[in-house]
Amino acid sequence: MSERRGLLFVYTGDGKGKTTAALGLVLRALGRGLRPRVFQFIKHERAAFGEHRALERLGVPIEGLGDGFSWRSRDLEKSAELARTGWQRAAEAIASGDWDLVVLDEVTYPLNFGWLDLDEVLEVLRTRPRNVHVVLTGRDAPAELVELADTVTEMRKVKHAYDAGVPAQKGIEH
Numbered sequence: 001m002s003e004r005r006g007l008l009f010v011y012t013g014d015g016k017g018k019t020t021a022a023l024g025l026v027l028r029a030l031g032r033g034l035r036p037r038v039f040q041f042i043k044h045e046r047a048a049f050g051e052h053r054a055l056e057r058l059g060v061p062i063e064g065l066g067d068g069f070s071w072r073s074r075d076l077e078k079s080a081e082l083a084r085t086g087w088q089r090a091a092e093a094i095a096s097g098d099w100d101l102v103v104l105d106e107v108t109y110p111l112n113f114g115w116l117d118l119d120e121v122l123e124v125l126r127t128r129p130r131n132v133h134v135v136l137t138g139r140d141a142p143a144e145l146v147e148l149a150d151t152v153t154e155m156r157k158v159k160h161a162y163d164a165g166v167p168a169q170k171g172i173e174h
Helices: 018-031 048-058 076-096 110-111 118-126 143-148
Strands: 008-012 036-044 062-066 101-103 133-137 151-154
Touching: 008 018, 008 143, 018 036, 018 048, 018 101, 018 133, 036 076, 036 110, 036 151, 062 076, 076 101, 076 118, 076 151, 118 143
Parallel strands: 008 133, 008 151, 036 062, 036 101, 101 133
Antiparallel strands: none
């Protein structure tokens, strides 16, 4: 008999498509009547990219928890505090069991910057309610997170239009 339980997904690597893959799972879950929720650790709370507009129309909660591109922040302590506060919100959502799928988009960055405690994140993931699926995205996923995950996909950049001087396209990359 096959086991039914919440799965843990990690989308990592230097290639495009990590957030897009996570949002694809959100759409699939929504289509099957599941309750998804999205937390974005780098994008700010007023972000209005294409995915924000679409998910709001579909009634999927999406929260920007950061202050934009944190590595360019003028106040890294403020960025770190936003990540810690955002993590508490995300951890509560996971632990509540109210959501069938929780996406932690770009969470590897605050983990790798040392703004979030990896052991605490791993504990929340290990002890989450049995029905809760979680997706984590971002470059350089920590080895312990990769080990814990059920499914890990590494996106590898082969070629990118930006390298040829083509800027990000509205509706395609933001």
